[in-house]
Amino acid sequence: MISIRNLTKSFGTNHVLRGIDLDIAEKEVVCVIGPSGSGKSTLLRCVNRLEEPTSGTITVDGIVVTDPKCDLDRVRTSMGMVFQQFNLFPHKSVLGNLTMAPMNVRKVPRGDAEAWGKAMLEQVGLSEKVNAMPSQLSGGQQQRVAIARALTMNPRVMLFDEATSALDPELVGEVLQVMRNLAGDGMTMMVVTHEMGFAREVADRVVFMDGGVIVEQGPAQQMIDNPQEERTQAFLSRSRTR
Amino acid sequence: MRLVRTGYGSNRMSYSALIVGNFTGNFMGNVVGGISDQFFDVKILRDMMPGLLTEAVKNTVIYTAVAFPMSMIFGLLLALGRLSKRRIFRWPASMFVDVIRGLPALLTILIIGLALPIAFEFRWSSVGGRFAEQYLPQCLSLSLVMAAYMAETIRAGIQAVPNGQIEAARSLGMSSRSTMRKVVLPQAFRIIIPPLTNELAALFKDTSLLAILGTFDGGRELLQYARGFANSRANSTPFVAAGLGYLAITLPLLRAVAALENRTRRGPKAANTAAPAAGAPA
Numbered sequence: 128m129i130s131i132r133n134l135t136k137s138f139g140t141n142h143v144l145r146g147i148d149l150d151i152a153e154k155e156v157v158c159v160i161g162p163s164g165s166g167k168s169t170l171l172r173c174v175n176r177l178e179e180p181t182s183g184t185i186t187v188d189g190i191v192v193t194d195p196k197c198d199l200d201r202v203r204t205s206m207g208m209v210f211q212q213f214n215l216f217p218h219k220s221v222l223g224n225l226t227m228a229p230m231n232v233r234k235v236p237r238g239d240a241e242a243w244g245k246a247m248l249e250q251v252g253l254s255e256k257v258n259a260m261p262s263q264l265s266g267g268q269q270q271r272v273a274i275a276r277a278l279t280m281n282p283r284v285m286l287f288d289e290a291t292s293a294l295d296p297e298l299v300g301e302v303l304q305v306m307r308n309l310a311g312d313g314m315t316m317m318v319v320t321h322e323m324g325f326a327r328e329v330a331d332r333v334v335f336m337d338g339g340v341i342v343e344q345g346p347a348q349q350m351i352d353n354p355q356e357e358r359t360q361a362f363l364s365r366s367r368t369r
Numbered sequence: 370m371r372l373v374r375t376g377y378g379s380n381r382m383s384y385s386a387l388i389v390g391n392f393t394g395n396f397m398g399n400v401v402g403g404i405s406d407q408f409f410d411v412k413i414l415r416d417m418m419p420g421l422l423t424e425a426v427k428n429t430v431i432y433t434a435v436a437f438p439m440s441m442i443f444g445l446l447l448a449l450g451r452l453s454k455r456r457i458f459r460w461p462a463s464m465f466v467d468v469i470r471g472l473p474a475l476l477t478i479l480i481i482g483l484a485l486p487i488a489f490e491f492r493w494s495s496v497g498g499r500f501a502e503q504y505l506p507q508c509l510s511l512s513l514v515m516a517a518y519m520a521e522t523i524r525a526g527i528q529a530v531p532n533g534q535i536e537a538a539r540s541l542g543m544s545s546r547s548t549m550r551k552v553v554l555p556q557a558f559r560i561i562i563p564p565l566t567n568e569l570a571a572l573f574k575d576t577s578l579l580a581i582l583g584t585f586d587g588g589r590e591l592l593q594y595a596r597g598f599a600n601s602r603a604n605s606t607p608f609v610a611a612g613l614g615y616l617a618i619t620l621p622l623l624r625a626v627a628a629l630e631n632r633t634r635r636g637p638k639a640a641n642t643a644a645p646a647a648g649a650p651a
Contacts, residue, residue: 175540177536177539177540200539200542200543200544201542203539203540203541203542204541204542206540207540207541208536208537208540210533210536210537212533214531214533214534214536214537215537216534216537216538216552216556217556218555218556218559227538227541227543227551227552228538228541228542228543231543231547231551232541232542232543232544232547273537276537276541277540277541279541280541280542
């Protein structure tokens, strides 16, 4: 589904990604973990080219995303992205957030877009908030709306960029539950996260990154419980004691 | 030319001579009475009516009401030009904004109202009759001046919209154009409502600069109208009347700016108490 080959990314002299190779199969849930500054968010953002890769190729669903002639707007509709800071449109109601892309990109008539948006909202369990403004919602609710918004374009892949890192601890659970349901429905997911418990339970595979390279990857439970590499062990023991 | 017709030069001499005379005289006699005669002469005020409202205030409002939306549209185009990735848009827009902001507004008004017709041998009246002569160069020059300032305000507003908003829209597959139209601009305009209101007040006052162009009877704005009366009556009351006319509009506007700024300052805080986690740092 996603195929990343020899991907590098530099900000000036700062080499954030130093040659990444990664394949993600259809319906697979891959969690990317690692210390801050390891390049995991940059890797995720390269997949839908919010970040411009320095070199390498990325193929999503048979389309070479890194090709300069690639129709980015079109490819992006097949990849939903969820951000750490939610990034809901504050001037639009919850429903307005959900109808924005279908109406503007796919030219869906308002009535259909609203019905579709409400269906997505139901998926994340927030039907009663359909007319609320984003500022009236808790962080967890905002993030769930953001997930619903990403789902309105019927993506084939979902990208999560530290979706729970900005949330108060007691609000993390409801967002993870939505993500868990999504994985259960067979969505292909690439999840950058600090939630080791979630990774262990939901992911098919865990990828550990440090210093711009993939240090180790493997089945989720084995990776979390019994990592082979020293750096992975050190990172995991640090995050456990936290 | 027109300037002569409004009696700019000769009357002013006699006017100042009279003022000096009057002042000296008044200081010899009753100082308080002299001041009230000089600045608050009810009879002169009465003579200024109804033209003060039907001509002076009316025209000031017309100039403002036409120039404000025009400068907003033109300012938006300039702002988008300055933010464009393409040089052919960015350079002319930056050049225009910098030059206009670097020139005294009075000079720009003179160039458009007087210098252009002389240089290209046309009369503004020939563009669209008497109406055009009365309003076109005035509104055009004011709009251009205002557009340059407006462009900077709008640009600041656009840049104040968090980058995450653009990323969210683009990640949904929205084009850069519809991201600008549906996501960035609506938020940018909300942000700049207070400074925009400020600029509306500034524009209202700057209509007084149009006095330099002179105009027909019936086309005078507040300051020019007052000046005519001040000249012919050798009295300052008309200026006081004009001042009150400006304040009647600008004071409420400036209060509105303060209120709007208060509201936007409170805004994010109110949102945070409703949603404690919304603003939680990463």
